[in-house]
Amino acid sequence: RKEVEQDPGPFNVPEGATVAFNCTYSNSASQSFFWYRQDCRKEPKLLMSVYSSGNEDGRFTAQLNRASQYISLLIRDSKLSDSATYLCVVGSYGQNFVFGPGTRLSVLP
């Protein structure tokens, strides 16, 4: 089993749709969790950290379920500019961050 797995995608959704991505991780000792966004041919950029209590930033909501070892990202009212690859990242003390393979989202007009 890979350390971090994500929905394979791609997700093709119309503008205004709500879309959710899931990510699972294998290391139960993991302590920090993030969603990164990577535009085509660009570097990954931090979208948001994921906290145990869940957190929201505008149209984006991140949830963490430690018992089931998964993280989710919900995007409401999708915009064309949300089209990108979304990377799940997991951190554990004493180890490098582990990146998931990414889920590609295309928001269609």
Place this chain on the structure above:
Amino acid sequence: ETGVTQTPRHLVMGMTNKKSLKCEQHLGHNAMYWYKQSAKKPLELMFVYSLEERVENNSVPSRFSPECPNSSHLFLHLHTLQPEDSALYLCASSRTGDIAYGYTFGSGTRLTVV
């Protein structure tokens, strides 16, 4: 200048050339990383430096040679590359032992080997 800066942004080199990629960070971080990303593929960790010491080398061919002269600078020396080495090379930095914050990436060097 702030953040993580990589140069050059684009590089085309022949298989017999020698070139170097440069990364510089002004964030006060003490760990730096080289990643490779081939087209439509996940990130591949190549090298990790922590406190200027190489702590990880993920079975990278010897034609890639990293150098970390201080905590702010990281180089990747390239020689006798193959066409399959064409990819986006990303540098990242972080604070060693601090997992509350993720990595900060540079904008990458897009390398084409001809």
